[in-house]
Each structure stands twice: as structure tokens, then as C-alpha cells.
Amino acid sequence: MKVSLNWLNDYVDVSEFYKNTDALDKILTDAGLEVDGVEDMAKNFNHVVVGHIKTLEKHPDADKLTVCSVDVGAESLQQIVCGAKNHKAGDKVVAALPGAVLPGDFKIKKSKIRGVESLGMLCSTSELGLPGDSDGITILEADAEPGKSFAEHARLNDIVFELSVTANRADCLSHIGLARELSCLLDKPLKYPALDVKTSAFKVSDHVKVELKDGVNCPRYSARVVKGVKVGPSPAWLKTRLEQVDINSVNNIVDITNFIMLEYGQPMHSFDLKNINGGILNVKQVSEGETFISLDGAEYKLSAGDLGICDSERVVALAGVVGGQNSGISDDTTDLLLEVAHFTQSTVRKTSRRLGISTDSSYRFSRGTDPNIVTDAMNRACHLIQKLCGGEVSEDIVDLYPNPIVKEPITVNTNYAGERLGYKVEGGDFNNWMKRLGCELVKQDGEVSTFNPPSWRWDLEIKEDLVEEYGRLNGYDKIPESLPALNYEPLTHDPGYIQDRHTYQFFSKQGYYQSVNYNFLGEEYLNNFVGKVAGFKSCGFKVSDESAKLQNPLSEEYNVMRPSLAPSLFKNLMTNYRSGISSSRQFEIGKVFGVEGDGYFETRHLGMIAWGQKNELWQNNKPAPLVLSLKESVENFLRSLKAKSWVWKTWNSELSYLHPGKSATLFFEGKNIGYIGEIHPKLKDDSKIREDVAFAEFNLELLMRSFPKKPKLSEISKYPAVERDFSFVVDKSVASNELKQFITKTQKDLIKSVEVVDIFSGDKLPEGKHSLTYKVLFQDMNTTLTDDVIKKLHSDILNKVSAKFS
Amino acid sequence: MLEEKVKLIYNSAKSAMSAAIDSKSLYDLKVKFIGKSGELSLVMKEMGSLPKEDRPGFGKVVNKYKKELENLYNTCEESLKNKELSEKLAVDTLDLTLPGPHQPVGSVHPIPLVIDEIVDILARLGYSVRTGPLIEKDWYNFEALNIPADHPARDEQDTFYMKPGYVLRTQTSPVQIHTLENESLPLRVLSPGSVFRSDSDISHSPNFHQIEGLLVDKKVSMADLKGTINFFVKEFFDSSIKIRFRPSFFPFTEPSAEVDCSCPICKGKGCRMCKNTGWIEIGGCGLVNPKVLTSAKIDPDQWQGFAFGFGIERMAIIKYGVSDIRLFSDNNSFFLKQFV
Known part of the structure; x- marks a missing residue:
């Protein structure tokens, strides 16, 4: 909100701050009114x-x-x-x-x-x-x-402060409100403006019957008639006042209503009396579907529950939000019906949000106005109208206030205030500050005081509110510093946090950069990239048929919560690729989402992507397929989890970003929990990527369900291990891992490890066959293995393998 | 006669060995003269032709020569090997400026990096991590935190709405309620993670990160809160950093404060980061509003609490001088590489 120092100075003496705006800045900031800017208008x-x-x-x-x-x-x-x-x-x-x-x-x-x-x-x-x-x-x-x-x-020698007023301090959204705060802070008297009005011998009811049908959403409604005004331009001083705080001057009547709003924080509205049909003004809920055209000509469809000001035929204003085009002030207006009302925060907020109309009036009502300022604001408006536009003012104000709002008294113990703030609070000092704030002391019993909070501070409800007020006015810098004693056992960290942390620390040391993407993405991109989300089911992921959509996305680019990490990781690849990074490896630990019953499910995943390989100085042969180096990192990770058993199974993925013949799913402790795979050649082509790309994604919650595991250590042999190579020519359909597992089982106790060291086909080999060479490591716990024993093992393995795989 | 022959062998062996040019030919000479079937061994076999009484004397002589030749061999071998080694070393070099086999580096993203740093500092004060869902029930994100449906504070948090009754959490504070519902008191917890607001520009991301601390105990004061944050800020930035509290408003705390710290970049002298004020806003805090405790079915006459929250991106920007918030979500490997 913009505040003019000249204007403020009408109500409280702030003249000392013209030359020292920093001091006022500090006073306001220390009181919780953040200063966003100070402008010297001259x-x-x-x-x-x-x-x-x-x-x-x-x-x-x-x-x-x-x-x-x-x-x-x-x-x-x-x-x-x-x-x-x-x-x-x-x-x-x-x-x-x-x-x-x-x-x-x-x-x-x-x-x-x-x-x-x-x-x-x-x-x-x-x-x-x-x-x-x-x-x-x-x-x-x-x-x-x-x-x-x-x-x-031109009264332009002014300084304008831009304040950021917190949601609880609606009372500071006006010049008198802010002057009142300053009068409290500076201990200076507050001067109120002139309210005197010369009334004429007629009544509001002579012209219009005002009725309040909805006293819940409108606790107080007041109206007054002014006849014979002359609508015209405002005098320079009024124009300047408004323009300094960024309100355009319209005409003298409209300017005065805006002036009142900025002076008292009380929005008001003026109707052209001749346009109020049927001599009736009714505050009631409108009917569903009614149309309404606002002052600026925009048309709205109203809903039942919107509070309207209605004449005998139509809605002439949306309560607290905006006036109607059908009844506004024009140049030929002579007679006015003035409205000053107290609408509830919720009714104004609901209507203004639903229709997307935000006005200075709706802003103030939805933050809460002072129900007790209504009559003053009306008199002030009539005082100014009489002065600037002439006219005769009705002798009465219709003031419908069936259930006056009474604020509950607040009882607080000053010892309690001291305990919460952390320093000794003197009762006298506390009461004094409360008095300056406008609280009325109604009862005092030792350290226990009971106050009636002022009507303009709707936010003061409980004793903690008064503790804050005292602490704030007294200065937060008076709060000392101490560390609370820890005399109980701390909790353990959330296991998910420990698991995530182990995972990203692990992969960051395996050559992968951790990425953090938005949790939402565009549904169109997602569907293009993935094909059918249901395709994730066959690698063990939980997915829902319906996607977790945002009702009000920022754009179509971010309209659905992601069901997989792969689409985001591929986006990362593309942005990196475009900026010239042709090889890198990234991973992400994040949640994936889906719809479940009336709500949603969220699962923590680990996603990985690798693209491109460095041209190696030391590489004589062609490098390992990228997807296998990704697999190697995953297996190292599994080892770090002390995992014992896992199996990769060939997977004919139906996901459109994965190569159907170069993908595999991971079975971990008997459960299918993720996949690795190469990029689909079509996606690679369409995206104009020249390098290899490999993906991996796992359900991290299942992968780490028994983490952390203590390592189970076993004795190591004192006797030397012996290596032997074995070559077999087998059908190509025999996967390297199958043969490896078979070999391992032939001599469970003596074989320490089996590794494929060579694979080739073609040349002199028959069609459909390939040759696999394994390096097998033998070791005995109790004795040195002699040549004879090794020879026997060797022929035993050869026999068994030939018997099984011919 | 035989002795002269020995002498002759000795002399020719001595001169040949001394003249050997490499260890290989020296070794050949060793085999030729003093090996198992070398010349000296052959002469020994002729000893049978000598008279019995001369034989021990002759044996001694042969052994003496053999010993001498062995010593000579060892001496020559050492000097030849040394010579050969230095010749070999003179040509056997490797350009160690060449790169080794490629081993890619990796890094932890600055967001979890900062979260972990904060967690580690506050864990020393007894805080433990708790997490919660990102798609949150309206009750946990708003109602239970004293933000009823038509509260003006809702306007300030541009919320992403999901199905009726669900939102993307706008703050990490709902974890407070989950924790209070599930854990026994007293407690100290931290809840880091993703939060969502529907605005996006140079300084706002629609999906950013916060960390929130909550302490609940029998007696809790603003002084405890200030002391805790002061300890944290000094550990996180450096020990010269000061903090100040400014009054503010959050529906779930009362009293509430914004936390500023003296600018770690310019040490309070004024710079672009702190907009020349010397102070940087880093988060909000306050004493837990009794209404929040009541929402979590905790008696506010028995228990009190404080809570504080920081924006992770903001902390990372201040600590690492990141210029644009979008860098955190672009995931450019050149950016990430700097956190190795």
C-alpha cells in the first residue's frame, strides 16, 4: 500500500521524517510493517x-x-x-x-x-x-x-512510502490506521478529521427503503441521501492526494469515496439515486445465474450466495466488490445514495475470487474492516461532499446493525508474557503499551490483566496475540538468546531421508550428477514420450490409469504430477545436449505420483540417464555398450546395499522411449522393481541425438526396504587362489549369465568367482553359435589347491557344461 | 702342471670377465669358467691324476681361484647391471601429462547439499528429519495450521489445487501436524522438501524447497528460538554473522518473526545481494500458535513450541552466489559439476 507523508501528517505529526525517511523506515520495519520503497515525489x-x-x-x-x-x-x-x-x-x-x-x-x-x-x-x-x-x-x-x-x-513536496502490510494488519491499510499505529509507536496524539455536516429536513426513507436481509454476511449496513450535488472535477488538493498514491481522479463524488477509503480504510459506494428502482435497496443473496455488469462494463454471471445490493428489479452492486453500471455516478447525477457497510471477510473474498474481480474495496473487506468506523466514515464523506459538491444531506443515517459485533476480552498474565518472550515483563509497562495500542483494561488482578481489544484489530483474539503485540512494540531486539536444554532422547531420522542420502552420495561418487526436476510436467509431452503409462506395470511400477492432474496449472507444460522420472531426465539430456554437453550422466531421486481411490499415492524412485561416451585414448577396442556401464553402476549400488540376490531379465518393453530388444527388468529379492534399457532408435532419431543413451529407473522404496544392512563378514582363505580360463561354443540363445550361473553351481564350495572375459561369433564358428570365455577363480578354505585337483575340477566343469549345453 | 693349467684358466677368466661389456656375456663367461660344467670344474675332475698327498693342496688352490672369480663376477655384474639400468632408464619414459582412462566425476545437487548441511548442523541440537506427502490434504496444509477457508493468508499463497480437498503443499509446515499426530512429546524435528506455489519468474520457482524446524516442549520461549537460529546461522555461514528478528505474521505462529542475517557476502557493508541494506531475509519463525497444537489434539496449556522455516534455494543462492533460481531446475551438467 502507498502512503503519503503529507496525508499522514494531517493526523499525526510526522514532520520530523521528511528529512529523515530512514528513521521512519526503521520504526515501521521494527513494528512489523515492511517498507518496500520510499519515493521523494518532489x-x-x-x-x-x-x-x-x-x-x-x-x-x-x-x-x-x-x-x-x-x-x-x-x-x-x-x-x-x-x-x-x-x-x-x-x-x-x-x-x-x-x-x-x-x-x-x-x-x-x-x-x-x-x-x-x-x-x-x-x-x-x-x-x-x-x-x-x-x-x-x-x-x-x-x-x-x-x-x-x-x-x-502543487503540494508535490511529498514522500510516498510503499508498505507491505501482512494479512493480519488490515487496520494499517489506511492513512488514519497507519497514523494510529504511529501515534502508538511515537507516543504522539492522533488528530481526527472534521466530521460536521449541515443536515436538511428530510429522511432517507422519504426516497428509499433500505432493508438488510442477510445480516450474517453483512453485519452492518448504513445509507444516506444527499440531494442536489454538482458533479464535476475535484479540486487540485484532492486530485493530488489521490494521484500521489496511484489512484486516478474521476470526478468529485467518486474521488471523495476513494478518499474516504484511503483515509479510514473503509470502502464506500455512491449510487445515483434516480437509478435505484422501486424505492427499495435490499442487501441480500442474489439468485443463481443472474447477470451483472460492473462499473467498467464487464459482464459477470453470479452464483447463489453472492451478496448483492439490489433495488426492486436488479443487482445494483456486488457487496464490497464492485458497483453496477446501472446505478453509478455520471455527470448528470444530482442526488446520491451513499453506502457505508461492514461486509464479512469471507463473503467478499469468495465472490471476488470466484469472479476474479480484485478492487481496492474487495481487498480491504476481505482483510477485515472496522465495524465501528461506519458512522464516522459516512459523516466524513458527507462533510466533504457538502464542501466540494454542494447538496443537501438527509438528517438521518439508516444504520442497520442488528447484532453489534462484540470482541471477546483477552486475559493475560504478564509473567506468562515474560516466559514466552524470554525476558522479565513489568506489569505496568505491559498495560501501558496495551493502552497505547487501543486496548481497554477492564480487569486487573495482580499479574493478570483483562483487556478489550479495539474494534479495528480483529486479529487480536488470544493471549499470545497480546504477547506478540507487547514484544513487537517493545522491540524484538530486546529478546535475548538462549539454547533450549535437551533432556530427552532425540528421534532417529526418517528412514526415507537416510536412504535418499545414501543413494545420492553413492551415485555422486560413481560419476553421476544429481539433478532435481519439478515434480510436474506436461501431460502431452509425457504421453508422447512414454506411450502408454500402463507400460510401466510390466517392470513392477505402480501406475494409475488416471493421471494426477493439477486443477490450475501454470501452463500446459506443467499440468500433471509425473508418474516416472524418465521424462524429466530426458528433458535434462535435451537441454544439456543443446548447450553442447554431448556426454554426461545424471540421476534423480524423487517422487512419482498416481491417483488411488479418493486420493493419491506417492512413491520414491531412483532414475538414471547416461548419454555419450568420452573418446578414450586408452581404448583399443570399442567401448562397452553404455547401458551396461549404467548396469555396472547399479550393481555397485546393490553391493553397497549388501544385497545378495538380484537378476536381470530380458524385457520386451512397450514404453515408446525404450529399445524393445535392449531392455531388462531387475528382479530384486524376488520382486520386479525397475528396469534398464537403451533409448528407442526412433526417439533417438526424432530428437537428433547422435550419441548412445541409456535409462534406468527403480522403485527406491523397495530397493532399499532393508537398508541399512550390516555387512555379514565371512572368513577369507589363507591359501592362494588359482585362475583358469574356460571357453565354450554354445547357442546364441544361451545368455552369458545363464552359463555363468551354471558354472558357479558345479563347484559351489571351491569357485570364488566366474567372469565373462570374451565373447565372439562368426568367423569359423557355425551359424547361430557364439563362443563365451570365462575366467574362473578357485580357492579352498583349508588347503592349497594342487595342479591335480585343478585338473580334475577343470574336466568336471567341461563335462557338466557339455552335458547341459551340448 | 695341472696347477699351471688352473692358473691359466684363472687368468683368462679374470681378464675376460673384467672385459665383459654386458651382463649377458658376463653370465656366459661365468658358465664357461666356473659353472657346473665349466673349465674349472673340468680341471677338478683331472685331480685324480695327481699324487694322493698333493690332492688336498690342489683342491684348495682351485677353490681359492673359484672363489676369487665368483667375487669378481659379482663385482662386475653389479656394475654392468647398474650401467645397463641407467641406459634403460635414459630411454624408458612416459608422458605423465597424458590423461588416464576416463573416470567421470559426479556431484550432489546443491539443493540436497544445503539440506544435508542444515540437517547436520541442527542434528547436533537433537533435531531429526521427518517427511510428508507432496500432494497434501487441505486440512494439513491450511486448516490445521490456522488458515481457514476464507482467511486472507490464503491469498498470499498461490496454491495449486488437485482433486477437491487436495492441494500441492504450499509449505513444509503440514509435516508439523503429521509429526505431532504420530510422535510422543517432547520432540525436535526438521522437515525438508519440495513445496509449490503458482508463480514463476526470475526469483520465483513454482516448485521450490523449504526446510522447517519444530520444537515442542513444556516451556518454550522466543529467546530459545533466537538462540537456536543464531547457532544455526553462525554454523551455516560463518561465526561473524549476526541475526535480527522483525515482527511479521504467519497464521501458525504467534508471536511471529522474519529472520534477517547480516549479509554474508559484504559482511553488512551493503552490496547487490542485500540491496545495500546489509541485511538479508532468510526465513520466518515464531512460537507455535496454540490453535495449531489444538488441531493436532495437543493441549496448549501443557505444551508449547517454536517453529522456523528457511527457503533452501535462497540459502543456496546466498551461500554459493547462484545468480538465477532457474539454474537449480535446469540441471545443466556444467552447473552441477561445480558442486563436485
């Missing part, structure tokens, strides 16, 4: 003064120019050449003298215009950076004082 008007045109002559060399002698308050007259047409001798004008810098960094200098010396410029409103039309230069009022600084003349 900064554009140095060397800009009121001028009086004494003489005016045609320029000798240019028809369109005039040469003016201007009294700028100096001893001699200033000669200024001017191109405008709307000025004449005797006019009061705005003169920018040499040294002035106008908006747009326009520096005014002494110059010669077609041979005639010009010592400045006569300015238009737009040249001054002020609102309003710019047909020629600005002509000021006849009584303007030559030589006076223009900023002072």
Missing part, C-alpha cells in the same frame, strides 16, 4: 517554479514561437521562448529554469532558439511527468505565487 521538480508571464511577443524569426518575459520571483524578468499557443500575458505558468532535470532525464539549459536567448522552458503536464491531458502548457490558478517552488505550490 525530486523531479528542482528549479521548477511558478512563473508569471508579464509580456509576450512574437519571435522575430519564427511564426509559431513566442518570446515571454516571465516573473520567476527573481529581481529581473526571465526571457523564455515558448512554442505553445494556449498562453497569454498575465497567465501563471510552470517554468523549468536552467538546472532543472525533467522526467526522461531532460536537462534544461540556457540556450538560443533561432537567435533568441531562452532561459528555461514553460512546461505542460506531460513534460512534468504528471497525469492529465497535455494540450499546451499548464496554466495555473490566478492566485499562484510567482517564484514559489512548483512542488510546494
Whole structure:
């Protein structure tokens, strides 16, 4: 909210801060009112003064120019050449003298215009950076004082603070509200504005019958009639007040209602009395489907439950949100019906949010206004209308307030306040601050005080609220620092956190970069990338037929919660690839989502992607397929989990990003929990990727369900191990792992490890066969293996393998 | 006669060995003269032709020569081997500026990196990690935290809505309620993780990260809270950092405060990071609002608490000088590599 220091100064003396805005900034910030900006409104008007045109002559060399002698308050007259047409001798004008810098960094200098010396410029409103039309230069009022600084003349010597007011402090959304806060903080008196109204001998009911049908959503509704007003432009002072805080001037009546809102924080509305049909004004809930056209011409469909101000036929205003086009003030308005009401936060918030209408009025109502300010605001408005627009004011105010709002008293023990703040609180000091805040002390019993909070502080409800108020006003810097004693056993960390942490620390040391992606992505991209999400079922993932959609996504790019990590990881690949990173490895630990019953499920996954391989100086043969190096990292990870048994099974994936013939699923402790695989050649082609790409993804919760496991250590043999190579020519359908497992089983006790060291086909081998070479390591726990024993083992293995695989 | 023959063999062996040019030919000479079937051994076999009484004397002589030749061999061998080694070393070199076989590096992402750092610091004060769902029930994200349906505070949190009754959590605070429902008191917990707000620009991400701390005990004060945050900030940035509390408003704490720390970049002198104020806002905190305890079915007359929360991206930006919040979600490997 913008706050003018000039305006504020009407209610509380803040004159000391014009030259010391930092001090006010600190006072407000320390009180919880964050200052977002401070603007000196006069900064554009140095060397800009009121001028009086004494003489005016045609320029000798240019028809369109005039040469003016201007009294700028100096001893001699200033000669200024001017191109405008709307000025004449005797006019009061705005003169920018040499040294002035106008908006747009326009520096005014002494110059010669077609041979005639010009010592400045006569300015238009737009040249001054002020609102309003710019047909020629600005002509000021006849009584303007030559030589006076223009900023002072136009009351522009103001400082405007931009405040960020927290949701609980609706009372500070006005100049009087803020002045009241400052009067409390600075201990200075608060001056209220003039409210006197000369009333005439007629009643509101002579013109309109006001009824309150919904006293729940509108606890208080007041109305008054003013007849015979003259609608026209507002005086300069009023325009300036509004413009300084970014409100456009419309006409005197509308400006006054806006002024009241910014003065008291109480929004109000003015109807053109002649447009209130049937002599009835009713505050009630509208019917479903009713249409309403707002002041600015936009059309809305209303819902039952929206609170409307209605005449006998139609809705003339949406309560607290916006007025209707059918009943607003126009130039020919003479009689007014003024509304000042207290609508509840929830009714205004609901309607304004549903219809997407946010006004200064709805903002203030939905944050909570002061129900007790209604009459003052009405009188103040009538006082100003009478002064600025003339008119006769009804002798009464219709004030429908069937159930006056009473705030519950709050009881607080000052010892308790001290305990919570962490320092000793004196009862007298506490009561004093509460009094300055507007709380009324209703009962005092030793350390226990009972207060009635002021009507403008709806947020004060419980004793903790008063503890905060005291702490805040007294200064948070008075709170000391201490560490709470730990005299109980800390909990253990969440196992999921421990597991995640082990996982990312592991892979970050295996050459993988951890990535963190958004949890949502675009459904269209997802479906294009994955094909059918149901395809994840055959690798053991939980997926739902319906996706977990966002109701109000930022864009179609982020409209659904991801069911897999792979689409995000592939996006990472693409952005990296585009920025020239042709090989890298990334992984992500994150949640995947789906719909389940009335709610959702979330599962922690580990996803991996690798693309490209470094051209190796030391590589003589072609490098291992990328997907296998990914598999190697996964297996190392499984080893780090002390996992004993896992199996990769060939998997004909139906997912459109995976190569159907180069994918496998992982069976871990008997359960299918994920996959590895190469990129589908079509995706690779379509994405114009030249490098190999490999994916992996696992259900991390299942993978780590028994983590952490203690290592089970076994004795190691004191006797040397012996290596032997075995080569077999077998059908190509025999997977390397199958043969390996068979070999291992032949001599369970003596074989320590079996590794494939060579694989080839073609050449002299028969069609459909390949040769597999294994390095087998033998070791005995109790004795050195002799050549004879090894020879026997060797032939035993050969026999068994030939018998099984021929 | 025989003795002269021995002498002759000895002399020629001595001169040949001394003249040998490499260890290989030296070894051949050793075999030729003093090997098992070398010349000296052959002469020994002729000993039978000598008179019996001369035989021991002759044997001694032969052994003496053999011993001498063996010593000579050892001496020559050592010097030849040394010579050969230095010749070999002179040409046997490897360019060690060449790269080794490629071993890719990796790194932990700065978000979990910062989370872990914070967890480790506060774990020393007895805090333990608790987590919760990202798709959260309205009750946990709002109602239970004293943000009823039409509370103005809801306007400030641009919420992503899911099915009726569900939202993407806008804060990590719902974990407070889950924890209070499930654990016994007193307790100290931390809840790090993803949160969501529907705005996106240079300084806002729609999916960012927070960490929240909660302590519940019999007596809890603002001083305890200030002391805890002060300890944390000094550990996380450095010991010269100061903190200040500014009054603020959060529906789930009362009193509430924003936490500023003196700018770790310029040490409070004023810079771009702190917008020349010398202070940087790092989070919010306060004493747990009794209404929140009541929501979790805890008697606020028996128990009190404090809570604090920090934005992880913000902490990472301050600590590592990351210039643009989008870098955290772009996952560019060149960016990530810097956290190795």
C-alpha cells in the first residue's frame, strides 16, 4: 500500500521524517510493517517554479514561437521562448529554469532558439511527468505565487512510502490506521478529521427503503441521501492526494469515496439515486445465474450466495466488490445514495475470487474492516461532499446493525508474557503499551490483566496475540538468546531421508550428477514420450490409469504430477545436449505420483540417464555398450546395499522411449522393481541425438526396504587362489549369465568367482553359435589347491557344461 | 702342471670377465669358467691324476681361484647391471601429462547439499528429519495450521489445487501436524522438501524447497528460538554473522518473526545481494500458535513450541552466489559439476 507523508501528517505529526525517511523506515520495519520503497515525489521538480508571464511577443524569426518575459520571483524578468499557443500575458505558468532535470532525464539549459536567448522552458503536464491531458502548457490558478517552488505550490513536496502490510494488519491499510499505529509507536496524539455536516429536513426513507436481509454476511449496513450535488472535477488538493498514491481522479463524488477509503480504510459506494428502482435497496443473496455488469462494463454471471445490493428489479452492486453500471455516478447525477457497510471477510473474498474481480474495496473487506468506523466514515464523506459538491444531506443515517459485533476480552498474565518472550515483563509497562495500542483494561488482578481489544484489530483474539503485540512494540531486539536444554532422547531420522542420502552420495561418487526436476510436467509431452503409462506395470511400477492432474496449472507444460522420472531426465539430456554437453550422466531421486481411490499415492524412485561416451585414448577396442556401464553402476549400488540376490531379465518393453530388444527388468529379492534399457532408435532419431543413451529407473522404496544392512563378514582363505580360463561354443540363445550361473553351481564350495572375459561369433564358428570365455577363480578354505585337483575340477566343469549345453 | 693349467684358466677368466661389456656375456663367461660344467670344474675332475698327498693342496688352490672369480663376477655384474639400468632408464619414459582412462566425476545437487548441511548442523541440537506427502490434504496444509477457508493468508499463497480437498503443499509446515499426530512429546524435528506455489519468474520457482524446524516442549520461549537460529546461522555461514528478528505474521505462529542475517557476502557493508541494506531475509519463525497444537489434539496449556522455516534455494543462492533460481531446475551438467 502507498502512503503519503503529507496525508499522514494531517493526523499525526510526522514532520520530523521528511528529512529523515530512514528513521521512519526503521520504526515501521521494527513494528512489523515492511517498507518496500520510499519515493521523494518532489525530486523531479528542482528549479521548477511558478512563473508569471508579464509580456509576450512574437519571435522575430519564427511564426509559431513566442518570446515571454516571465516573473520567476527573481529581481529581473526571465526571457523564455515558448512554442505553445494556449498562453497569454498575465497567465501563471510552470517554468523549468536552467538546472532543472525533467522526467526522461531532460536537462534544461540556457540556450538560443533561432537567435533568441531562452532561459528555461514553460512546461505542460506531460513534460512534468504528471497525469492529465497535455494540450499546451499548464496554466495555473490566478492566485499562484510567482517564484514559489512548483512542488510546494502543487503540494508535490511529498514522500510516498510503499508498505507491505501482512494479512493480519488490515487496520494499517489506511492513512488514519497507519497514523494510529504511529501515534502508538511515537507516543504522539492522533488528530481526527472534521466530521460536521449541515443536515436538511428530510429522511432517507422519504426516497428509499433500505432493508438488510442477510445480516450474517453483512453485519452492518448504513445509507444516506444527499440531494442536489454538482458533479464535476475535484479540486487540485484532492486530485493530488489521490494521484500521489496511484489512484486516478474521476470526478468529485467518486474521488471523495476513494478518499474516504484511503483515509479510514473503509470502502464506500455512491449510487445515483434516480437509478435505484422501486424505492427499495435490499442487501441480500442474489439468485443463481443472474447477470451483472460492473462499473467498467464487464459482464459477470453470479452464483447463489453472492451478496448483492439490489433495488426492486436488479443487482445494483456486488457487496464490497464492485458497483453496477446501472446505478453509478455520471455527470448528470444530482442526488446520491451513499453506502457505508461492514461486509464479512469471507463473503467478499469468495465472490471476488470466484469472479476474479480484485478492487481496492474487495481487498480491504476481505482483510477485515472496522465495524465501528461506519458512522464516522459516512459523516466524513458527507462533510466533504457538502464542501466540494454542494447538496443537501438527509438528517438521518439508516444504520442497520442488528447484532453489534462484540470482541471477546483477552486475559493475560504478564509473567506468562515474560516466559514466552524470554525476558522479565513489568506489569505496568505491559498495560501501558496495551493502552497505547487501543486496548481497554477492564480487569486487573495482580499479574493478570483483562483487556478489550479495539474494534479495528480483529486479529487480536488470544493471549499470545497480546504477547506478540507487547514484544513487537517493545522491540524484538530486546529478546535475548538462549539454547533450549535437551533432556530427552532425540528421534532417529526418517528412514526415507537416510536412504535418499545414501543413494545420492553413492551415485555422486560413481560419476553421476544429481539433478532435481519439478515434480510436474506436461501431460502431452509425457504421453508422447512414454506411450502408454500402463507400460510401466510390466517392470513392477505402480501406475494409475488416471493421471494426477493439477486443477490450475501454470501452463500446459506443467499440468500433471509425473508418474516416472524418465521424462524429466530426458528433458535434462535435451537441454544439456543443446548447450553442447554431448556426454554426461545424471540421476534423480524423487517422487512419482498416481491417483488411488479418493486420493493419491506417492512413491520414491531412483532414475538414471547416461548419454555419450568420452573418446578414450586408452581404448583399443570399442567401448562397452553404455547401458551396461549404467548396469555396472547399479550393481555397485546393490553391493553397497549388501544385497545378495538380484537378476536381470530380458524385457520386451512397450514404453515408446525404450529399445524393445535392449531392455531388462531387475528382479530384486524376488520382486520386479525397475528396469534398464537403451533409448528407442526412433526417439533417438526424432530428437537428433547422435550419441548412445541409456535409462534406468527403480522403485527406491523397495530397493532399499532393508537398508541399512550390516555387512555379514565371512572368513577369507589363507591359501592362494588359482585362475583358469574356460571357453565354450554354445547357442546364441544361451545368455552369458545363464552359463555363468551354471558354472558357479558345479563347484559351489571351491569357485570364488566366474567372469565373462570374451565373447565372439562368426568367423569359423557355425551359424547361430557364439563362443563365451570365462575366467574362473578357485580357492579352498583349508588347503592349497594342487595342479591335480585343478585338473580334475577343470574336466568336471567341461563335462557338466557339455552335458547341459551340448 | 695341472696347477699351471688352473692358473691359466684363472687368468683368462679374470681378464675376460673384467672385459665383459654386458651382463649377458658376463653370465656366459661365468658358465664357461666356473659353472657346473665349466673349465674349472673340468680341471677338478683331472685331480685324480695327481699324487694322493698333493690332492688336498690342489683342491684348495682351485677353490681359492673359484672363489676369487665368483667375487669378481659379482663385482662386475653389479656394475654392468647398474650401467645397463641407467641406459634403460635414459630411454624408458612416459608422458605423465597424458590423461588416464576416463573416470567421470559426479556431484550432489546443491539443493540436497544445503539440506544435508542444515540437517547436520541442527542434528547436533537433537533435531531429526521427518517427511510428508507432496500432494497434501487441505486440512494439513491450511486448516490445521490456522488458515481457514476464507482467511486472507490464503491469498498470499498461490496454491495449486488437485482433486477437491487436495492441494500441492504450499509449505513444509503440514509435516508439523503429521509429526505431532504420530510422535510422543517432547520432540525436535526438521522437515525438508519440495513445496509449490503458482508463480514463476526470475526469483520465483513454482516448485521450490523449504526446510522447517519444530520444537515442542513444556516451556518454550522466543529467546530459545533466537538462540537456536543464531547457532544455526553462525554454523551455516560463518561465526561473524549476526541475526535480527522483525515482527511479521504467519497464521501458525504467534508471536511471529522474519529472520534477517547480516549479509554474508559484504559482511553488512551493503552490496547487490542485500540491496545495500546489509541485511538479508532468510526465513520466518515464531512460537507455535496454540490453535495449531489444538488441531493436532495437543493441549496448549501443557505444551508449547517454536517453529522456523528457511527457503533452501535462497540459502543456496546466498551461500554459493547462484545468480538465477532457474539454474537449480535446469540441471545443466556444467552447473552441477561445480558442486563436485
